[in-house]
Amino acid sequence: MESGRILGIAYNVIPVKDVEKSAEWFVKHFGFNIRNKRDGYLSLFRENRPILDLIQSEHDSRAVFEVNGRKRWVITFFSDDIVSLHRRLQAGDVKVGSLSDEGKYGKFFVLEDLDGNLFDVWEHREIASWFTRAGHAAILEWVKTKISTTPYIG
Numbered sequence: 001m002e003s004g005r006i007l008g009i010a011y012n013v014i015p016v017k018d019v020e021k022s023a024e025w026f027v028k029h030f031g032f033n034i035r036n037k038r039d040g041y042l043s044l045f046r047e048n049r050p051i052l053d054l055i056q057s058e059h060d061s062r063a064v065f066e067v068n069g070r071k072r073w074v075i076t077f078f079s080d081d082i083v084s085l086h087r088r089l090q091a092g093d094v095k096v097g098s099l100s101d102e103g104k105y106g107k108f109f110v111l112e113d114l115d116g117n118l119f120d121v122w123e124h125r126e127i128a129s130w131f132t133r134a135g136h137a138a139i140l141e142w143v144k145t146k147i148s149t150t151p152y153i154g
Helices: 017-029 082-091 125-134 138-147
Strands: 012-016 032-039 041-046 049-056 064-067 070-073 075-078 107-112 118-123
Touching: 012 017, 017 032, 017 041, 017 049, 070 118, 082 107, 082 118
Parallel strands: 012 049, 075 118
Antiparallel strands: 032 041, 041 049, 064 070, 107 118
């Protein structure tokens, strides 16, 4: 194989008004842990995997864009039990959309953080079980095999 390729996404940076308050929210609702804390910036990890970097921003821009007048997310998380996660977030007064079952494409819902950043949450039986059994390296291989056969969900 050729070297010098993009292998995946290392982490995502999102703007927030208050880094500390946002970090507490993500830790409470998703169990992330805080690392690399600096002035106005910190990293959120799931175990040893980087997930999000929060950066304090006084500007009102957020990790959201619009298509045909509808707000869309920039980041999609995946879950091993989306139904339980959806229920837990609803019970925790998190702004969540309805749970959607798209059949062979999986289950989805959208959530909003304290700052109005939108996130999609996805569960796909194959990817969840594969990730649990084989870990992060194996998921890259799985994605490579599926990327050409799975249509974009829009």
